[in-house]
Amino acid sequence: MSFCDLALDCVTQLQPYVPGKPIEELERELGVTNIVKLASNENPLGPSDKVLAAITEASKDLTRYPDGNGFTLKSALADKYQLNVDQITLGNGSNDVLELIARTFVSPNNEVLFSQYAFAIYPLVTQAIGAKAVIAPARDYGHDLQAMSTLITDKTKLIFIANPNNPTGTYLVADELEAFIAQVPQQTLVVLDEAYVEYGDLDVNTIDWLEKYSNLIITRTFSKAYGLAGLRVGYALSHLEVADLLNRIRQPFNVNALALASAAVALKDDAYIAQTKQLNKQGMAQLIAGFDRLALSYIPSKGNFITVDVQRNAEEVFSGLLHQGVIVRPVGNYGLPQHIRVSIGLEEENQRFLDALTTILGKIS
């Protein structure tokens, strides 16, 4: 007997999400040092002193369980967004929240709708339940909301929309997005995944929509602009009743004590966010100028990354860059076999990448 026979079919069919290579692992594998990692859309600024101080303080109590209700962090979020604290569901990264939403509402005979080229976790959480993933064709690498509308059926329980989208960086303007949400049937939940919202400079506060659309769930994260990827904190903002359901299935201590303490401090650090956005803007311009010099086309991005068409097998380019100590992300698994996604780093990191890319492209025709 095989244990695969004992497991649920939906689990045996899962291909696990492949994270970007950690720097230590690559150093081990290739015997290289001084590596530049531009693979996981991380904040290149490093942690703020305020966060480090919060960790030191909270560490004193780390033999104690975290606050399972996340009182301090949830209060800070409620305050910032002018919401009821009970509209918030904390997650171990927004990944956790996305999974909780699916596990709360989706059964194997439901459909989950999302776009081609959308974030890889959407098909994974759908498959883990054994529900049907319905994938709307993209328009210019981004969400085609009209195409998505036509694919909504009686069975559609959940729609995932990433804005800005990862890995393409595409974004939807507020009017178009709101018009879409407004026509989604009440029994279908819309998850608006705003992991990159801080970079987007969008023209509307989408959180105001929660009052109008009770089937809307907004997810956000501390892993990107807030610079806490290593700590895993994400959250959902929703109707009270939705949050109550999500919190029933949530593991009581899903966000750890140092993560809770850090996020509460990071949330109030407007200077860090401003510096992050400024650095990102400059780095984006630097990379675009480099791609223009190399005559490479790219997908215009509102994220902290940009996806570029390298006009040849992207795995080879990825591998060539690796051997020069630069880690980026090939996106063949997204159906983009000639593109690589590169995160915006510090100026010198971006330059290392552009120099290495120039060398590699000269070698691979």
Added chain:
Amino acid sequence: MSFCDLALDCVTQLQPYVPGKPIEELERELGVTNIVKLASNENPLGPSDKVLAAITEASKDLTRYPDGNGFTLKSALADKYQLNVDQITLGNGSNDVLELIARTFVSPNNEVLFSQYAFAIYPLVTQAIGAKAVIAPARDYGHDLQAMSTLITDKTKLIFIANPNNPTGTYLVADELEAFIAQVPQQTLVVLDEAYVEYGDLDVNTIDWLEKYSNLIITRTFSKAYGLAGLRVGYALSHLEVADLLNRIRQPFNVNALALASAAVALKDDAYIAQTKQLNKQGMAQLIAGFDRLALSYIPSKGNFITVDVQRNAEEVFSGLLHQGVIVRPVGNYGLPQHIRVSIGLEEENQRFLDALTTILGKIS
């Protein structure tokens, strides 16, 4: 329309796990200070300097995602237990691992078997799937393995055994336990939850059983003797194929970067474990002597806690203790309405509890 109508039935029927009250929350509620918390079986020693140093070091990189494969920690575990690294599944606390096991193997038409008075997470993970919980009556507050055997059916997919058990502290001797495991049908998985194993001084290395019984999964945690409850690290040791399945459904970054770094250091800190066990032994003797003086009977425990029969409504005793700034755990939710569970603390904390208990029992008849 209610969102409850949209959610899965198994979710709407869930009563969330109620964690012990965090100290800050109690201070807020009651306006008391100098609180002694003996409610969550936490290590009263506080974090070791080695762990604090590991956190400071790892914090430098916290804008980076954790290593999704947990290479360093898994290597350290494999080394310690002489296992293949691919037999290990890391979890965000062992709670996470227990849930992953259920979600990988249990479908709504399966049965999950565990004992009366066993850990509250077992019914929760069973309900979250909508499977049938089969509860074997206890013997002397502990697992009655004979009764459990008779309840195994074709539908039994999973058996949870906690040894030592929480909240009763009862334990099974190795021979009896192994004989039980040996006769469980191959298509039924046995989860041996050893969260408290370090306190138990058991007479056998259960990890050796993994070679003999491929349907055995052992779970352990860093939250108890290792003193990392705030960081959430647990793990499962199993057959390779079982671990492969669990890792498919595991969220790639379920254990955060500071947790991974701390656990790898804590695992090697034998002196901390020795000190922890010594303190626990002394504290256990101190509490037992106190209960004897008060003529209260208790359940003999191999954990870092002891459950005592207060001979009256335990909620009232709990509440009385709370107002004296001592937090313990009433276990009415486990079907023990006259018992409270108290964690072993520092000598002065244990004394505060005994003094407060003496006062309270004098007031409540």
